[in-house]
Amino acid sequence: EAGVTQSPTHLIKTRGQQATLRCSPISGHTSVYWYQQALGLGLQFLLWYDEGEERNRGNFPPRFSGRQFPNYSSELNVNALELEDSALYLCASSLGTSGEETQYFGPGTRLLVL
Amino acid sequence: GDSVTQMEGPVTLSEEAFLTINCTYTATGYPSLFWYVQYPGEGLQLLLKATKADDKGSNKGFEATYRKETTSFHLEKGSVQVSDSAVYFCALTEGYSTLTFGKGTMLLVSP
Numbered sequence: 001e002a003g004v005t006q007s008p009t010h011l012i013k014t015r016g017q018q019a020t021l022r023c024s025p026i027s028g029h030t031s032v033y034w035y036q037q038a039l040g041l042g043l044q045f046l047l048w049y050d051e052g053e054e055r056n057r058g059n060f061p062p063r064f065s066g067r068q069f070p071n072y073s074s075e076l077n078v079n080a081l082e083l084e085d086s087a088l089y090l091c092a093s094s095l096g097t098s099g100e101e102t103q104y105f106g107p108g109t110r111l112l113v114l
Numbered sequence: 115g116d117s118v119t120q121m122e123g124p125v126t127l128s129e130e131a132f133l134t135i136n137c138t139y140t141a142t143g144y145p146s147l148f149w150y151v152q153y154p155g156e157g158l159q160l161l162l163k164a165t166k167a168d169d170k171g172s173n174k175g176f177e178a179t180y181r182k183e184t185t186s187f188h189l190e191k192g193s194v195q196v197s198d199s200a201v202y203f204c205a206l207t208e209g210y211s212t213l214t215f216g217k218g219t220m221l222l223v224s225p
Contacts, residue, residue, distance in 0.1 A: 006157075033212060043158075043203065043215040056212055090157055092213075101146060101207055105158040 002027065004093050004106035012112045013081050021076040021109045025093030031055075032074040033094070033103060034066060038087035046089075049074055050096045081113045116141045120204050120216035127194055127223050135189040135219045137178075137204035145206040147171075147180055147187040148213070152201045161189075161202070199223045 005024045013019050025032050034046040045058040049068035063079040072093075078085055088110050092103040121136040139145065146165045150158040162171030167182035176191045187204060204216040 035213075042217045043213075045212040045214075048212055058212070088157075092158075101211075102148070102160065102163060103207075103213055104160060105150070107157040 004091055004104055006089075006091050006106040006109050008109060009107070010110045010112070012114065014114050015081055015083060017081050019078045019081060019085075019111055021078075021089050021091075021111070023074045023076070023091030023093075023106060025072050025074070025091075026104055029093035029095055029104075030072055031094045031096035031103075032068055032072065033092040034074070034076050035090045035092065036060075036087045037090060037108070038084070041087075043090070047076065078111075083113050086111060086113045116145065116206060116208065116214045118204050118206055118214055118216035120202075120219050122217075123201075123220040125219060125221050127221070129196055129223055129225050130193045131223075133189070133191040133194045133198075133221065135202055135204075135221070137187045137189065137216060139185050139187065139204075139206050141185075141206055141208060143208050144182075145208045147178070148205045148207070149176070149178055149187070149189050150203045150205060150215075152203065152218070154200070158203065194221070194223045196223045196225055 007022045031050040048056040066076040068074045088108045090108045092105045094103045117140045148163045149161040151161045162173040164171040164180035170179045178189045201218045201220050203218045205213045
């Protein structure tokens with residue numbers, strides 16, 4: 001069974017640009033979570049989607065947004081990129097509110113803002 | 115709010131040494147507890163979990179016991195290998211919610 005997949009693996013942008021990151025959950029999983037792992041800041045929760053709805057949001061500005069599609073895949077959009085947005089962005093999926101809560105992570109997208 | 119505290123690293127050990135990485139938590143309810151591992155340049159992998167008090171999670175020789183009385187979930191391994199070198203994260207979740215992570219502990223194992 002395929003795990004969580006993310007694309008692209010690496011992304012280089014300049015300040016002010018927009019970045020779009022994609023995530024495909026494990027088959028059968030309805031919940032998708034996004035986390036940011038920036039150097040020195042640890043893992044911080046960004047967004048949680050379940051059944052197409054945004055369920056929770058971390059302490060990030062509105063220029064971080066996303067959506068979940070009918071096939072449960074998800075996009076994370078970061079507008080007006082700033083240098084400090086450089087980080088590893090991790091997506092995780094779980095069965096959602098219908099089952100086991102364990103989150104399984106993808107390999108991440110490494111975003112570099114120049 | 116919920117929080118997780120891990121011992122600071124790096125933890126440096128020789129191959130075949132005994133490993134303990136301490137983890138304590140604060141939660142309002144009855145969380146599920148997890149250990150994730152991150153190898154260099156990779157994402158997070160679930161190592162083990164425990165969902166209720168006195169549960170023991172185990173995988174690949176690693177073990178951790180959910181201790182409600184001490185709010186702890188310490189990770190142990192009897193004999194580490196060089197391939198265990200990685201960053202280990204303790205985490206919790208309360209129900210169907212987001213994960214709260216500790217800051218991570220880097221483990222370096224030398225031959």
